[in-house]
Amino acid sequence: MPVNEPSTGATALAIGVMHGDGIGPEIVPAAVAVADAAAARAGFGIEWRELPFGASAIGTHGTPIPGETLDALSGLDLWVLGPHDSAAYPVEFAGDLTPGGVIRKRFDLYANLRPSRALPGVAATAPGIDILIARENSEGLYADRNMAVGSGEFMPTPDIALSVGVITRAATQRIAHEAFRAAQSRSKHVTIVHKANVLRLTTGLFRDVCREVAADYPDVRVDDFHVDAMAAMLVRLPEQFDVVVTENLFGDILSDLAGELAGSLGVAASVNCSSRQAMAQAAHGAAPDIAGRGIANPVAVIGSTAMLLRWYARRAGRADVRGTADRIDAAVAATLAAGVCTPDLGGSATTAVFTDRVLANIADS
Structure with a gap:
């Protein structure tokens, strides 16, 4: 994916992105497009580094979480992770830690931050x-x-x-x-x-x-x-x-x-983080039953990506990045308030139609 050069000299962000399984390849690109558009409005670019992960990585690398992916993540502060459907992986992976779990454990992402807030246009x-909810993510009863x-x-x-x-x-x-x-x-x-x-x-x-x-x-x-x-x-x-x-x-x-x-797990955003690194990961699963139908709800992963940017903005003192996160949230809220939503929320919009409306709201902001 090409690097978007910042238009005002602001430092570009490098973010690892893993599309995942099920609806992941449909909703994660929506989040990428929305973040790109909002960042461009703020005058900086994002370099997305796509990394092999999940079922597709089993086909290309023989494992759902290749070593080259983990090595690449080590050099990045921010990552966006799509959902994984490890229950559907070949039987030889059945006893393994889930690929998302491997990342959390490898990088000691000890905090799972999960907000729940009613959104306009969503029946709560x-x-x-x-x-x-600040969930301890490294020990406990798991x-x-x-x-x-x-x-x-x-x-x-x-x-x-x-x-x-x-x-x-x-x-x-x-x-x-x-x-x-x-x-x-x-x-x-x-x-x-x-x-x-x-x-x-x-x-x-x-x-x-x-x-x-x-x-x-x-x-x-x-x-x-x-x-x-x-x-x-x-x-x-x-x-x-x-x-x-x-x-x-x-x-x-x-x-x-x-x-x-708050209305649905389909709008439930989440980040996993340490004091140094953070990963956006929606709270919901891979929903393989609707994969490929173009009706998946991207709100949660878009919101997770906004949370990721807000986490970075606090750490780096970047008002432009925080403004980007706010612009994303506002555009999603405006889209939902206008009644544009996917079937799981009672609407008729496709993933692409919903995303296009969010992008239009960002362009108008």
Whole structure:
């Protein structure tokens, strides 16, 4: 893909892009086109470095996550990842870590940030919802993230299955700081989610360390909920929450719930990040049942790409990049408000029609 040269001398961004499986090759190019257009309006260019990944990489490289892809990612700060359908890979890959998981683990992308906000034109169960879930992404109750070698699940006999959950002070501290920093630019309220009444040592440690970190942010209000109560409260009173910080499995479940309350997982954006690198990755899956039909919803991956640019703008002090992210979000919101949406949101627009309308809104902004 050609490099877009910046028109005002601003530094171009180099972003790795992996289209992925299923609807990925349809929605990721939409995000690329939208980001290109918005960046051009701000006077800088983006160099997209397409990298082999997923089912297509199995055909060309014999693996869904080639070494050359990982090597290329090492030299980049920003990446856009399409969805992967690892369940459909050949049987020899069945026991492997998913390709997205390989990236997260290799680069220690310890924070998964998942906002859920009702959008104009999208029928939301909770129209007032506007929260950010800061999900610890490197340990917790997910077995594939708990052992240096192998998995945290094991079977001493064919009839007994065990799983090891891991919570550490260091990992909890860094996700807590991520959550509190985010809250300072939002409504200054953090909710810690745990299950310390039952998992006293593990999620109790998570709760207590988050409260210790809270002392560094005296301007932020803090409360905490058990995860089951939190699920109920999200349905009943989502407006009372701002930033939610929690461990891996709880964060995965609660963010999917919040995404549906906001209207659909099809609009649920997400980034995985460390303090140095970030990857845009929509919260939804590869949707192989609609792949190739031209009706996939690109909102989530476009929103994830805007989040990626906003993450970079904060780190680099780039007002032009932040303005680009804002322009993308505004163009998507205007498109949805005009009633232009894909069939999953009740509309009739194709992926291309929706993308073209977003591009037109960017051109008019």
